[in-house]
Amino acid sequence: EDKVVQSPLSLVVHEGDTVTLNCSYEVTNFRSLLWYKQEKKAPTFLFMLTSSGIEKKSGRLSSILDKKELSSILNITATQTGDSAIYLCAGAGTYKYIFGTGTRLKVLA
Amino acid sequence: NAGVTQTPKFQVLKTGQSMTLQCAQDMNHEYMSWYRQDPGMGLRLIHYSVGAGITDQGEVPNGYNVSRSTTEDFPLRLLSAAPSQTSVYFCASSIRANGELFFGEGSRLTVL
Numbered sequence: 001e002d003k004v005v006q007s008p009l010s011l012v013v014h015e016g017d018t019v020t021l022n023c024s025y026e027v028t029n030f031r032s033l034l035w036y037k038q039e040k041k042a043p044t045f046l047f048m049l050t051s052s053g054i055e056k057k058s059g060r061l062s063s064i065l066d067k068k069e070l071s072s073i074l075n076i077t078a079t080q081t082g083d084s085a086i087y088l089c090a091g092a093g094t095y096k097y098i099f100g101t102g103t104r105l106k107v108l109a
Numbered sequence: 110n111a112g113v114t115q116t117p118k119f120q121v122l123k124t125g126q127s128m129t130l131q132c133a134q135d136m137n138h139e140y141m142s143w144y145r146q147d148p149g150m151g152l153r154l155i156h157y158s159v160g161a162g163i164t165d166q167g168e169v170p171n172g173y174n175v176s177r178s179t180t181e182d183f184p185l186r187l188l189s190a191a192p193s194q195t196s197v198y199f200c201a202s203s204i205r206a207n208g209e210l211f212f213g214e215g216s217r218l219t220v221l
Contacts, residue, residue, distance in 0.1 A: 004151075031207035032207050032208070034209065034210065041214050041215055042199060042212035042213060042214050042215055043152075043199075043210075043212050044212075045209050045210070045211070048208070048209050088151065088152065090152075090210075092206075092207035092208075093207065094206060094207065095140075095157060095159060095165065095206045095207070096154055096157065096167060096168075097142070097154060097207075097210060098154070098168075099144075099151045099152040099153070100151055101149060101150060101151040102151055
């Protein structure tokens with residue numbers, strides 16, 4: 001059965017801290033790993049990773065995929081209160097996306 | 110571009126009633142899908158479509174029907190609503206299967 005597991009389930013940090021969110025996957029015919037940020041409404045896209053070992057960066061956020069370990073991490077440096085959200089990862093197979101339950105991040109001022 | 114548009118945003122139903130959640134996208138995406146999001150359960154795939162006339166089941170298809178007569182529209186039908194279908198529903202599309210998913214704003218459904 002396909003599954004995606006995220007850890008930790010929740011995290012509370014102070015502004016300026018660096019956080020690492022984890023995602024492990026078992027997805028049939030794996031094609032890509034996606035990260036999303038969800039605040040009050042719809043998930044918004046952060047990254048899509050298809051190649052192992054290549055880091056993608058966007059400002060203070062970065063992510064990397066390890067196909068050997070079937071895992072990915074999302075790093076956020078110098079966290080801000082605006083980073084407070086649920087972070088979702090999804091493994092995409094040929095036609096199906098399997099989402100993890102998310103990591104709830106709260107950044108305190 | 111409007112992106113992915115879902116209607117209605119909120120709906121309250123009584124057990125046994127039927128309804129249709131509408132989803133439309135204007136990005137000429139081939140792939141469309143429906144998810145439900147429940148507390149502690151993440152997003153679970155209900156049905157998906159890889160093009161007009163082609164649909165298939167996801168992880169939790171029971172109690173839901175879909176059709177895809179055009180590239181733009183992918184409605185989700187609840188034929189006989191049950192309290193277990195109380196959830197937030199998201200429609201999402203992608204230019205191709207396993208590409209970046211674009212989400213609609215969500216529809217909150219309550220079944221009494």
